[in-house]
Amino acid sequence: MAAAPSTYAGAADVVAVLVLLTEFAMLRAPLLRSQVRLYAFQSLVVTALAVDIAVVRHVGDLYALAIVSFVLKVVLVPGLVLRLLGDADTDLAGSSVLGVASMILIALAVSAFGFFAVGSLQVHSAALPTTALAIAAAVILVAFVLIILRADVVSQAIGFFSLENGVSVASLVVAAGLPLVVEVAFLFDLLVAVVVFGVIMRVHHDRAKTLSTKKLDRLKG
Amino acid sequence: MAIILVILVVFPFLVAAASLALPNAVSRYLTIFAGVTSFALSLLLVPAAADHAQVVVGSFLRVDALSVVFVVATAFLYGATGMFAAGYLHLADGASGRRYGRRFYAGINLFCWSMLIAPIVNGLALLWVAIEVTTVISALLVAIDDTDGATEASWKYVLIASLGLGIALFATIIMYYAGTTVFGAAYNLSYAKLLAGASHFPPNVVRLSFVLAVLGFGTKMGLFPVHTWLPDAHSEAPTPISALLSGALLAVSFYAILRYYQIAVRSLGSAFPRNVLLIFGLASLLVAALYLLSQHDLKRLLAYSSVEHMGILAIGMSFGAPLAIVGVLLHVLAHAAAKGTAFFGAGSVVRKFGTKDMRRIRGGIGALPWSGTMLVVAVLALSGMPPFGVFRSEFLIVEGGMSDPREEIAALMVVLITLAFFGLSWYTTRTMLSPEQGPSGEGQAPALPTPPKGEVSNWIVAAMLAGVLALVILGLHPPAQLGHLLSRASAELAVVR
Numbered sequence: 239m240a241a242a243p244s245t246y247a248g249a250a251d252v253v254a255v256l257v258l259l260t261e262f263a264m265l266r267a268p269l270l271r272s273q274v275r276l277y278a279f280q281s282l283v284v285t286a287l288a289v290d291i292a293v294v295r296h297v298g299d300l301y302a303l304a305i306v307s308f309v310l311k312v313v314l315v316p317g318l319v320l321r322l323l324g325d326a327d328t329d330l331a332g333s334s335v336l337g338v339a340s341m342i343l344i345a346l347a348v349s350a351f352g353f354f355a356v357g358s359l360q361v362h363s364a365a366l367p368t369t370a371l372a373i374a375a376a377v378i379l380v381a382f383v384l385i386i387l388r389a390d391v392v393s394q395a396i397g398f399f400s401l402e403n404g405v406s407v408a409s410l411v412v413a414a415g416l417p418l419v420v421e422v423a424f425l426f427d428l429l430v431a432v433v434v435f436g437v438i439m440r441v442h443h444d445r446a447k448t449l450s451t452k453k454l455d456r457l458k459g
Numbered sequence: 460m461a462i463i464l465v466i467l468v469v470f471p472f473l474v475a476a477a478s479l480a481l482p483n484a485v486s487r488y489l490t491i492f493a494g495v496t497s498f499a500l501s502l503l504l505v506p507a508a509a510d511h512a513q514v515v516v517g518s519f520l521r522v523d524a525l526s527v528v529f530v531v532a533t534a535f536l537y538g539a540t541g542m543f544a545a546g547y548l549h550l551a552d553g554a555s556g557r558r559y560g561r562r563f564y565a566g567i568n569l570f571c572w573s574m575l576i577a578p579i580v581n582g583l584a585l586l587w588v589a590i591e592v593t594t595v596i597s598a599l600l601v602a603i604d605d606t607d608g609a610t611e612a613s614w615k616y617v618l619i620a621s622l623g624l625g626i627a628l629f630a631t632i633i634m635y636y637a638g639t640t641v642f643g644a645a646y647n648l649s650y651a652k653l654l655a656g657a658s659h660f661p662p663n664v665v666r667l668s669f670v671l672a673v674l675g676f677g678t679k680m681g682l683f684p685v686h687t688w689l690p691d692a693h694s695e696a697p698t699p700i701s702a703l704l705s706g707a708l709l710a711v712s713f714y715a716i717l718r719y720y721q722i723a724v725r726s727l728g729s730a731f732p733r734n735v736l737l738i739f740g741l742a743s744l745l746v747a748a749l750y751l752l753s754q755h756d757l758k759r760l761l762a763y764s765s766v767e768h769m770g771i772l773a774i775g776m777s778f779g780a781p782l783a784i785v786g787v788l789l790h791v792l793a794h795a796a797a798k799g800t801a802f803f804g805a806g807s808v809v810r811k812f813g814t815k816d817m818r819r820i821r822g823g824i825g826a827l828p829w830s831g832t833m834l835v836v837a838v839l840a841l842s843g844m845p846p847f848g849v850f851r852s853e854f855l856i857v858e859g860g861m862s863d864p865r866e867e868i869a870a871l872m873v874v875l876i877t878l879a880f881f882g883l884s885w886y887t888t889r890t891m892l893s894p895e896q897g898p899s900g901e902g903q904a905p906a907l908p909t910p911p912k913g914e915v916s917n918w919i920v921a922a923m924l925a926g927v928l929a930l931v932i933l934g935l936h937p938p939a940q941l942g943h944l945l946s947r948a949s950a951e952l953a954v955v956r
Contacts, residue, residue, distance in 0.1 A: 356667070359661075359663045359664055378625070378626075378629060382622070385618070385622065398618065398621050401622065401625045402628075405632065408633075409628075409635075412639070413632050413635040416584060416635065416647065416648070420584040420585065420588070423585070424587075427588055427592065427595075430595045431591065431621055433595075434595040434598055434599055434617060435617060437599065437602075438598065438599075438602055438614055441602060441610050442610050445605075446607075446610075451614075454615070456608060456611055457608060457690075459754075459759070
């Protein structure tokens, strides 16, 4: 029994680091398509974490959750966004406000901040890995950098979805014991949010004939 | 009482589904019926919640005095907005008008349903789910007019609000983490359990969770500096949706913050949560008061007034005195009635004059004798004039604030509210009261010719009358049961370790 938590914590940490690295890769990916594929990979890693926790901690519910999450986040969402990109043959490369190097430096700084801020809470819990929680906080902050520094609707939407992946990592390591109905409600909400993002992205593209957000500056004051 | 909760959770949803199938002429009356019924049912909950500690149905539904305050506010606006929409909506003939009407009625009922269930569900996790549902439905409703402005506003809204709720979800997870130290790795986030165990939670973790919750739900509540979606969404959405966003949606997000406050006070003592709310509240009130001084767009003006009032709510909570908290909860009800009425009036003016630009509108009361007058009344009520509900609630908040050792904060609040009063009333009264086709300022577009006298619709007048009546009742003589309810809710919130 003593060995199980440490293996589990190790696996959780590895997954969290992978998710964070994918987030950085999204920052530097110039093509919108590759960004979507990176998101699909990130979701796959998160799904693997769900399966891992289901096995190690014998939480049967999480298998169901892993299946829903796989279908939704690895197949359906990336598929929908890629289809939108297929319809819009204009501007396939995302537009960033800053160069890649500066973006990565900013992202490094904020992720370090998130990591040490949550780490400094000084909570030592025998049952739950705190390191993975701190990395999840870093993922959330880097997702914000991505959203703020990219000026097209697809990158911003993908940034939000990947932020949700960061929260998923946190919820899997910390709140795996939540009742299944609540976890499924979280995922269902994500599905609805994705559909709404998709609808508004499409409306925007139909009206503006571009995916860029540069023209969205009429309303101010 | 349990049956009322079940009806409130099921009935509006069924009406929304039916609106997709029924002709729009039927949906129109069905929406009014659903709204008025919900309001009547919510009033039946008041005595029960004021007498008993809580009403629980199964493991998912639970109301106490605090939640009933928000159920009543939302249900009131549901009914009033149903009436207003019946007069406001002019559907085009043919297939496009039918499609618009179906989407609109299904959406507005679903939106009200999601705002009604948020205070009724039991636990922080389900609360988050309900508030996320309000976001996605209202984002589609903001976009429904399919103009450039509506598209831009809805994109900003859905992105910023979703990010805020992402942070709020993280706050929920962190609170769960705090709870695992007491309850073990598997438990549900129900309120009774969290409140019972809160005093043993690790304080640092609760502190992080509370700040994240205020920031996350504060995004939807419209607190500075995460309010930026609010004026755009409020001004570009169809007016019935603006009224619901401002009067009910912001309040429901405030309710979520209050639930975290309740736990944080038990865990940390009251100083930390109060200071956090004070900072956000003062900043919101200050910024909104300044923006109010330079708004020409009628609906944006009312939107910034919402930021102002949300700031007042946050400051009121930061005073911590039970009296101030009673004032805050009364303010939720009074603001819903006043802001709803003001938006209804704005909708009437926009329909009549065809513009939201107040510099181009003159002689409003001449053209709209009922709804124009009531718009002025609602704006004066919003600025805190007696004898309306907002005056009473702000008076209670300030009185509670004066008992605080830092009484200069209450004084500062009064100064900022006065500043907001000038901004809010200057343009609106000039627009409505000044003579027809009076001189307009230099370098401005000329005032539009005043349209002939006559109301846009009697439904609009009826909805506004309901709002003004509610304001007068809340201001002059609130029913005794309501007083009990507010005191009880205040006691639930004010428990200090």
